[in-house]
Each structure stands twice: as C-alpha cells, then as structure tokens.
C-alpha cells in the first residue's frame with residue numbers, strides 16, 4: 001500500500017460552522033495521521049506492506065487491523081461529508097430509502113438512534129446488505145468492509161469527532177451531520 005493519507009476532499013475550514021477547522025485539524029492531522037504512522041511502523045519489513053489497504057483491512061487482526069481499518073474508515077468518513085450537504089437525497093437512492101425504511105424521516109430517525117446508541121467509540125453506517133439498505137453500527141475500528149457489505153456513508157461517533165465543537169452532545173453533532181453535512185453524491189456513487 002502507499003503509506004500516505006489521501007488529502008482531505010475540501011479545505012479544513014470548509015465544513016464550518018458545523019465542524020470547525022480546529023476539529024478537522026485535530027481529527028485529520030493528529031488522529032487520522034497517527035493511525036497511518038502506527039500502521040507504517042507495524043508493517044515495516046513485512047510482506048503485507050505490499051498489499052492494498054482494503055486487502056490489509058480484510059485479512060489482518062490485532063494492531064495492524066485496528067490501524068488499517070481506522071485509516072480506511074476515516075478516509076471514507078471525510079468523503080461522507082461535504083460543504084452544504086445533508087438533508088434528503090434525490091434519485092435512485094431516495095427511492096431505495098423509501099422502499100427500505102418507509103420514508104426519509106424514518107431513515108433519519110433510525111440512523112440518529114443507532115448512532116447515538118453506539119456505546120463508546122465507533123461508527124454508524126448506511127450499507128447495502130443483499131440488495132437492501134441497512135443501518136449498522138460498529139465498535140472501535142470495526143468496519144462493515146470485513147463483512148463484504150457495500151458502504152454508502154459513515155458517521156464517526158468517536159468523541160474526538162465532535163468534542164471540540166459539541167462537547168458531550170453527540171445527539172447535536174448527529175443532527176448537524178444528517179441535516180448539514182452528509183454527502184449524498186458520494187453515497188449515490190457508492191450505491192451504483
């Protein structure tokens with residue numbers, strides 16, 4: 001794999017005021033980049049270092065898995081947001097949400113509840129499982145990628161994702177994530 005983080009898909013100030021530049025600086029420059037540095041050290045001189053990041057996530061365990069999965073999850077998270085995002089999707093994905101959840105409002109409520117209810121650190125995901133949209137949560141570094149599910153978007157619910165801007169208020173961060181930040185274009189491209 002190439003031991004370099006993908007650049008953020010927007011400027012660090014681009015998601016403000018919903019997520020501030022300070023949050024993105026800490027989250028990308030400190031947390032995301034620490035996972036990459038740890039992974040690099042753990043894979044030094046090992047044959048796995050030649051594999052792709054996705055292959056490493058799917059085939060490793062322990063410290064290598066934790067760091068590789070966190071590198072992958074965070075890159076996916078950055079792409080799951082955009083400036084002036086959020087709200088209801090359109091097109092085929094909107095139809096699928098209606099088909100599998102009944103309505104966008106129902107989907108939004110279920111995603112919020114699941115993400116809020118993830119105990120401790122983890123992630124909330126919209127995925128495709130056997131042709132059906134589903135909301136899943138994972139703890140710590142775990143990722144639906146290892147179960148072969150197709151990921152559409154994710155919300156990081158580790159405290160470091162929201163503590164600077166929202167303190168302990170994960171519910172408020174999730175409201176903002178869903179209403180102002182979700183990148184439905186990214187989700188729709190993954191859905192195809």
Ligand code: MN3
Pocket residue numbers: 027031074156158160161
């Ligand atoms: Mn994080």
